[in-house]
Amino acid sequence: MFDRSRLHRLWQVRRSVQLVWKSSPKSTLIHGGLMLVLxxxxxxxxxxVKLIIDTVTAQEAPEWESIGGLLAAALSIAVLTDWLRALDAHVSEIQxxxxxxxxxxxxxxxxxRLDLxxxxxxxxxxxxxRAQTEAPYRPALIIDRLISLLQNAVSLGAIALLLLAFHWELTLGxxxxxxxxxxxxxxHARLQHRHWQSxxxxxxxxxxxxxxxNFQDHAKEVRLFGLGNHLxxxxxxxxxxxxxxxLALxxxxxxxxxxxxxxxSLGVYGALAFLAYQTMVRAISIGDMVVYYQALQRGQALLRDLFASAAGLYENALFLxxxxxxxxLEPRVKEPEVPCVIPQPLRGEIRFECVRFDYPHGTRPVLKAVDMTISAGEKVALVGKNGAGKTTLVKLLCRLYxxxxxxxxxxxxxxxxxxxxxxxxxxxxxxxxxGxxxxxxxxxxGFGDLVARNLPGQIEQAARLSGADGFIAGLPHGYDSLLGTLFAGGEELSIGQWQQIAIARxxxxSAPIIILDEPTSALDPEAEAQVLERFRQIAExxxxxxxxxxxxTVCMADRIFVLDDGRVCESGTHTELLSLNGVYAGMFHSQARHYRTVQE
Known part of the structure; x- marks a missing residue:
C-alpha cells in the first residue's frame, strides 16, 4: 500500500538538503568530497594489510625492501586519513x-511576518x-547522515566485492x-518523535x-511570598x-x-569459525583469513553505521x-494584493462601523457591534471596566488583528x-x-522611528516631550547609558521612568495618530500632571x-467614549457624561468618593 507519510518524510530530507546547500554550498561540497575519500x-x-601478511608468511624469505614499501604505503594512508579527518571536522564546524x-x-x-x-x-x-529547539541543528545533521550514508555505502560496497569474491553466502548472512x-x-525514532511532541x-x-x-522580573515576589522552594x-x-x-524510552x-x-555478534563469530576451518584445510591462506575476518568486522561496523545513518535521516526528517x-504558516491579517496609497497628509478621521471581534481561541466576543467616530485632530479617551475591550479596540486600529x-x-x-x-x-x-x-x-x-533616530536632536526632543530628559541627564553616560540589569554596566530604572522612555519612543x-494606553499608571501625581501637559503638546x-x-486623567479629552460589555454605551465630554448620571458618572463618583475618604 502506498505510504504518503513516508513520501512526505523523503520530501523533508530533500528540502533539508536544499536548505543546507543554499546556506553553505562550498562547505557542503568540500565536506561531501572529504567523506567520500575517507x-x-x-x-x-x-x-x-593483506599484502603485508601474505609477504611475511610466504615460504620464501621476503625482501625487506618489499615489506618496507608496503609498510610505508600503509603508513601514508593512515597519516592521510588522520589529516583528512581533522580537515573534515573543521569544514563540518564551518558548515x-x-x-x-x-x-x-x-x-x-x-x-x-506572523501576526499577533x-x-x-x-x-x-x-x-x-519545537521549531526553535530542533531546527538550528537538524538540517546539518541530515547532511552529515546523508554523506555518512554514502561514505559507508562506498566502503561497504568495496568490502562486499572483496567478500563476494570469496563467499557470497557469507556476505548475505x-x-x-x-x-x-x-x-x-x-x-525508536518514531517513538522518540511521538513522545517528544507530548x-x-x-x-x-x-x-x-x-x-x-532565575530572572529579575519576579525576584521580589518570589522572595517576599516565599515561593522559591514551591516553584x-x-x-x-x-x-x-x-x-x-x-528513561522508559x-x-x-x-x-x-x-x-x-x-x-x-553471533553472525560474525559464526563467520570466523567458517574462516578458521577454511584456513585449517588450506583452502585459504593466513593472510586471507586475517583480511576476510577484518573485512567481516569492518563490514559489520559499516552496516551498523549505515543503518544508524538511515535511522538518523528518518528521525531528523520527523523532527524537522x-x-x-x-x-x-500564513498571517491571518491578510495583505491586499494592490495596497491603497495612504493619503498624505493623513487627516486621521477614524470610524468603527459595527465592529465585532472574537479572539481566535476565545469563548465569547470581546467587542459587539461597536460604532464610533473619532474626528480628525480630536483628542478622545476610552474608559471602562477591565475587560471592556479598550485595548482590543487599539489592537484592531493598529491592524494587529x-x-x-x-x-x-x-x-x-x-x-x-x-x-x-x-x-x-x-x-x-x-x-x-x-517594552x-x-x-x-x-x-x-530610537526604536520608535528607525529613520528619525538618525536625525540630529530628534531623540533629545522626544525625551523632553515625555519628561525623561531630567533623569537621563543624571545617568552615568547620558543617552548612551545601558538600561536594565541583564547585561553588565546596565542602569535599572523605576517603572515610571521606563514608562517615560516608552512615551518618548x-x-x-511624527505620526498623525497617537495612542497612549494607561500612560500615567506608574507615575506619581506630579509626574502625571507633567505627562498630561506634555501629552497635550505631543497630540497637537x-x-x-x-x-x-x-x-x-481623561477630563482634558475633547470627547470620552465609555465601553461596557464590548459596546460603546456612552459618549460625550466629561461634563456631559456627568450630567447623564450613567456608567461614567458612577465610575467617576466612585473614584472621587475614595479620594474624599482619604482626605478626611
Whole structure:
C-alpha cells in the first residue's frame, strides 16, 4: 500500500538538503568530497594489510625492501586519513555554523511576518518551541547522515566485492544478521518523535518555572511570598516526569539493541569459525583469513553505521516537520494584493462601523457591534471596566488583528486596503505592557522611528516631550547609558521612568495618530500632571486616543467614549457624561468618593 507519510518524510530530507546547500554550498561540497575519500581509504589500508601478511608468511624469505614499501604505503594512508579527518571536522564546524545562522534567519523572518494572534495561542507556542529547539541543528545533521550514508555505502560496497569474491553466502548472512538493528532504530525514532511532541508543553512549563526562579522580573515576589522552594519543587516534578518518560524510552531501545547486537555478534563469530576451518584445510591462506575476518568486522561496523545513518535521516526528517510546518504558516491579517496609497497628509478621521471581534481561541466576543467616530485632530479617551475591550479596540486600529465583522476606516478608506506595515507607520503607540529593551537610552527611544533616530536632536526632543530628559541627564553616560540589569554596566530604572522612555519612543514618531494606553499608571501625581501637559503638546495637530482608568486623567479629552460589555454605551465630554448620571458618572463618583475618604 502506498505510504504518503513516508513520501512526505523523503520530501523533508530533500528540502533539508536544499536548505543546507543554499546556506553553505562550498562547505557542503568540500565536506561531501572529504567523506567520500575517507570512505575509500580504509579499504585501501585493509588490502595493504593483506599484502603485508601474505609477504611475511610466504615460504620464501621476503625482501625487506618489499615489506618496507608496503609498510610505508600503509603508513601514508593512515597519516592521510588522520589529516583528512581533522580537515573534515573543521569544514563540518564551518558548515554547521552557516546552517545554524541560516535557519535562525528563516525562523526570525517568519516570526516577524506572523501576526499577533499566533503568539496568543498556546498550541502555536508549542510548535514554535519545537521549531526553535530542533531546527538550528537538524538540517546539518541530515547532511552529515546523508554523506555518512554514502561514505559507508562506498566502503561497504568495496568490502562486499572483496567478500563476494570469496563467499557470497557469507556476505548475505552478514547482512541478514545485521538487518534487525535497522528495524529497532527506525521504531525508536518514531517513538522518540511521538513522545517528544507530548513533552513540549511540559518542557515549556519547566522553562517558564526556571525563568521565574532565575530572572529579575519576579525576584521580589518570589522572595517576599516565599515561593522559591514551591516553584523549584514544581520544576523538579516536571523534570522528573519528562526524565521518567525518556528513561522508559531508553530502556525500550536498550532491550532491542541488546537482542539485535547479540544476533550480529553471533553472525560474525559464526563467520570466523567458517574462516578458521577454511584456513585449517588450506583452502585459504593466513593472510586471507586475517583480511576476510577484518573485512567481516569492518563490514559489520559499516552496516551498523549505515543503518544508524538511515535511522538518523528518518528521525531528523520527523523532527524537522515542525520547522517546515512553521515556515508554511500564513498571517491571518491578510495583505491586499494592490495596497491603497495612504493619503498624505493623513487627516486621521477614524470610524468603527459595527465592529465585532472574537479572539481566535476565545469563548465569547470581546467587542459587539461597536460604532464610533473619532474626528480628525480630536483628542478622545476610552474608559471602562477591565475587560471592556479598550485595548482590543487599539489592537484592531493598529491592524494587529482584523475585525471578525464590520470594518474600520481612516479618512473613509478601509484599513484592510492599506499595507499593514505602511499603516503602522502612521501610529505612535504606548501599550500598557510596553517594552523595556535592555539597550542604551538612545536605542530605546530610537526604536520608535528607525529613520528619525538618525536625525540630529530628534531623540533629545522626544525625551523632553515625555519628561525623561531630567533623569537621563543624571545617568552615568547620558543617552548612551545601558538600561536594565541583564547585561553588565546596565542602569535599572523605576517603572515610571521606563514608562517615560516608552512615551518618548512614541513621541519620536511624527505620526498623525497617537495612542497612549494607561500612560500615567506608574507615575506619581506630579509626574502625571507633567505627562498630561506634555501629552497635550505631543497630540497637537494629531488625532489622539487616551486609555486610562484614572478618570481625572481623561477630563482634558475633547470627547470620552465609555465601553461596557464590548459596546460603546456612552459618549460625550466629561461634563456631559456627568450630567447623564450613567456608567461614567458612577465610575467617576466612585473614584472621587475614595479620594474624599482619604482626605478626611
Amino acid at each position: 570512505g575509500l581509504l580504509p579499504v585501501a589500508g585493509l588490502y595493504l 554547521s555554523q552557516q546552517v545554524t545562522d541560516h535557519v535562525h534567519d528563516l525562523l526570525h523572518k517568519q516570526a516577524i 494572534g499566533y503568539y496568543e495561542n498556546p498550541e502555536f507556542q508549542d510548535n514554535l518551541h 552478514l547482512f541478514l544478521f545485521m538487518l534487525p538493528i535497522l528495524f529497532v532504530r527506525m521504531r 513533552w513540549t508543553a511540559r518542557q515549556r512549563q519547566a522553562y517558564y518555572l526556571s525563568q521565574l526562579l 523549584h519543587q514544581r520544576f523538579m516534578d516536571l523534570r522528573k516526569s519528562i526524565r521518567q518518560d525518556r 531508553s530502556r525500550d531501545r536498550t532491550k532491542g539493541e541488546a537482542l539485535t547486537q547479540g544476533c550480529a 516537520a515542525n520547522f517546515y510546518d512553521f515556515l508554511l 482584523d475585525p471578525t465583522e464590520g470594518r474600520i476606516t481612516v479618512d473613509g478608506i478601509d484599513l484592510r486596503n492599506f499595507s499593514s506595515e505602511e499603516w503602522r507607520k502612521q501610529i505612535g503607540v504606548v501599550f500598557q505592557d510596553f 523595556r529593551y535592555q539597550f542604551t537610552v538612545r536605542e530605546n527611544i 512614541a513621541a519620536l514618531r 495637530g494629531r488625532t489622539a486616543i487616551l486609555i486610562s482608568h484614572r478618570l481625572s
